[in-house]
Amino acid sequence: MATSPDAATPSPTGPTVPSADVVGVVLCGGASRRMGRDKALIELDGHALAARVADALRSAGATRVLAIGGDAGALRELGLEPVPDRWPGGGPLGGLATALTEVARDAPAVPVASGSRRALVAPCDLIAPDPATFRGLLAALDDGWVEADLVDGPGTPDATIATVDGRAQWVVGAWRATPALAEALADRYRAGDRRLATAGEVARWRPVAVPAVAVADADRPADLPPT
Structure with a gap:
């Protein structure tokens, strides 16, 4: 499914009042092979990467803030709530499906247009996690009915996804955590489709243009800024 060129741009910059309907999700289940150690626990400016993302x-x-996969004990010490990945080692799509299932578990059974619990999702290895970017994703999700920039036609989005130069960054986004959407992703995964772009084929999503620095991640030691 192609991304619309008319992507929304995040605008909220001020502090946000915490909402019980917003659950943060940090994806921590990667093997970190190229990094050579657990990326979630690498410290930058005195704080673990996963903790920096959680704070944002x-x-x-x-x-x-839930931590999907990873070292449960260490992540709990960082103040995150560890959740076992339903498909450990199976890639980020499985982690996303696990996250939406967990967040939707206690969500009210109401139509998407009436509101639902929202999952604000990011990977553990963001170098400069930006609260304003996350606020913009939530604001775009809550805008309601949109036409010009909603992929797959007008309607209410299931998700807003960060995009850079028109390319979707599937692991950075805000999702309406409904049981139906969580199960649809899980079904695709169980059927053997592990592509992250599968999320865009299952969900009605709205692209949100963000600066590249907001989604820059650390895959290998050279990606980390000098200390």
Whole structure:
């Protein structure tokens, strides 16, 4: 599914009042082979990468932050709530499906247009996690009915996805965590489709243009800024 060129741009920059309906999610289940050590626990400016991402999600309005996969004990010490990945080692699509399933578990059974619990998702290895970017993703999700920049036609988006130069960054986004959407992603994964772009084929999503620095991640030691 192609991304619309008319992507929304995040605008909220001020502090956000935390909302019980917003749950932060940090994807921590990667093998970190190219890095050579657990990326979630690498310290930058005295704080673990996963903790930096969690702090940015809280600043954007999340009252809880889940860690999907990874070292449960270490992540709990960092203040995150560890959740076992349903498909450990299976890639980020499985982590996303796990996250939406967990967040949707206690979500109210109401139509998407009436509101639902929202999952604000990011990977653990963002170098400069930006609260304003996360706030913009939430604001675009809450805008309601949109036409010009909603992929697959007008309607209410299931998700807003960060885009850089028109390319979707599937692991950085805000999602309406409904059981139906979570199960649709899980079904695709169980059927053997592990592509992250599968998320865009299952969900009605709205692209949100963000600066490249907001989604820059650390895959190998050379990606980390000098200390």
